[in-house]
Amino acid sequence: MAAKLEYIWLDGYKPTQSLRSKTKIEKDFSGKLEDCPLWSFDGSSTEQAPGGSSDCILKPVFICPDPQRKEGYLVMCEVLSSDGTPHESNGRATIQDDDNDFWFGFEQEYFLWDPETNKPLGFPAGGYPGPQGPYYCSVGANNAFGREIVEEHLDVCLEAGLNVEGINAEVAAGQWEFQIFAKGAKEAGDQIWVARYLLERIGESYGVSINWHCKPLGTLDWNGSGMHANFSNTTLRTAGSEDTYKKILEAFRPVVAEHIAVYGADNDQRLTGKHETASIHDYSYGVSDRGASIRIPLYTVQKGWKGYLEDRRPNSAADPYKVAAVIIKTVKSAGV
Numbered sequence: 001m002a003a004k005l006e007y008i009w010l011d012g013y014k015p016t017q018s019l020r021s022k023t024k025i026e027k028d029f030s031g032k033l034e035d036c037p038l039w040s041f042d043g044s045s046t047e048q049a050p051g052g053s054s055d056c057i058l059k060p061v062f063i064c065p066d067p068q069r070k071e072g073y074l075v076m077c078e079v080l081s082s083d084g085t086p087h088e089s090n091g092r093a094t095i096q097d098d099d100n101d102f103w104f105g106f107e108q109e110y111f112l113w114d115p116e117t118n119k120p121l122g123f124p125a126g127g128y129p130g131p132q133g134p135y136y137c138s139v140g141a142n143n144a145f146g147r148e149i150v151e152e153h154l155d156v157c158l159e160a161g162l163n164v165e166g167i168n169a170e171v172a173a174g175q176w177e178f179q180i181f182a183k184g185a186k187e188a189g190d191q192i193w194v195a196r197y198l199l200e201r202i203g204e205s206y207g208v209s210i211n212w213h214c215k216p217l218g219t220l221d222w223n224g225s226g227m228h229a230n231f232s233n234t235t236l237r238t239a240g241s242e243d244t245y246k247k248i249l250e251a252f253r254p255v256v257a258e259h260i261a262v263y264g265a266d267n268d269q270r271l272t273g274k275h276e277t278a279s280i281h282d283y284s285y286g287v288s289d290r291g292a293s294i295r296i297p298l299y300t301v302q303k304g305w306k307g308y309l310e311d312r313r314p315n316s317a318a319d320p321y322k323v324a325a326v327i328i329k330t331v332k333s334a335g336v
């Protein structure tokens, strides 16, 4: 039977890139990445090429089954320019992690959004639900909104083979989180993007959109959405030395602007110093400190400075490829 390969890529819109995809039918398909041919698309419709020479190339880099489609596969792609070099919108190609020594666990937060009221699920058409407090990790029809979507998404991700580690209802009404962990920065980014794709597509069947903006309710007293980046490499996993951790953490201090540049649009609205965030202007770290830029998990200290770090600044709309790329660059620059 012919297979349906959904080629997925990121468009060239700034400052936030969106998912695009189209279906390729392949006869006698093996299911293997190496048997996914290069393909092309009209880059003039995605802000990736001028109309006069519009072809961009799709290079398959990750494949998994598409559990919601007969004979289906999801094929994550990098975008190349017509000369075969990585397109400037291609953050994945900038990751310097050839040996997959970096492990990433991303905590992806998002809002389930009602396109008709233009508010999160759980918000009445006029006004607001009760203030924050009961929604985080909640159960019950007064507090948890859209669980059927979240559950379907979890099942589909697991069936696709994505390494989801957990889900939870978040602090704001209609806000949820999933966590994905992978060994290798590219793999972690691929899995987050495919999981985002599946969530968007499942939302379609419920008439619910996914709001990835980091502060969709503005300055009101509602939490924003983050994408905390938990990371480690062999050094962090085995250091056994507070001094080594300090050297790595200090390497982040002079490059705050470079990090914030890829940590997602409008992050100044989210990183205010309130709602479990640090100010966008500061750089700080601390053990168990959820008000710091980078949190040192208690677990890491208890193991004798062996473990990982959590950069709490990336937001829900950030590109995990670019987040991983800059973290790897900065960790390596510490020279330990």
Ligand code: ADP
Pocket: 103, 104, 105, 106, 107, 165, 179, 180, 181, 228, 230, 231, 232, 237, 307, 308, 310
């Ligand atoms: P919290 O909400 O308390 O910040 P979560 O449990 O939501 O924490 O997320 C913690 C993340 O840290 C998980 O995604 C997990 O995979 C990740 N993680 C755990 N150990 C490591 C490690 N050694 N390297 C990278 N990430 C890790």
Ligand code: MN
Pocket: 107, 177
């Ligand atoms: Mn979490």
Ligand code: MN
Pocket: 107, 109, 170, 177
């Ligand atoms: Mn969270």
Ligand code: MN
Pocket: 107, 228, 310
């Ligand atoms: Mn976290």
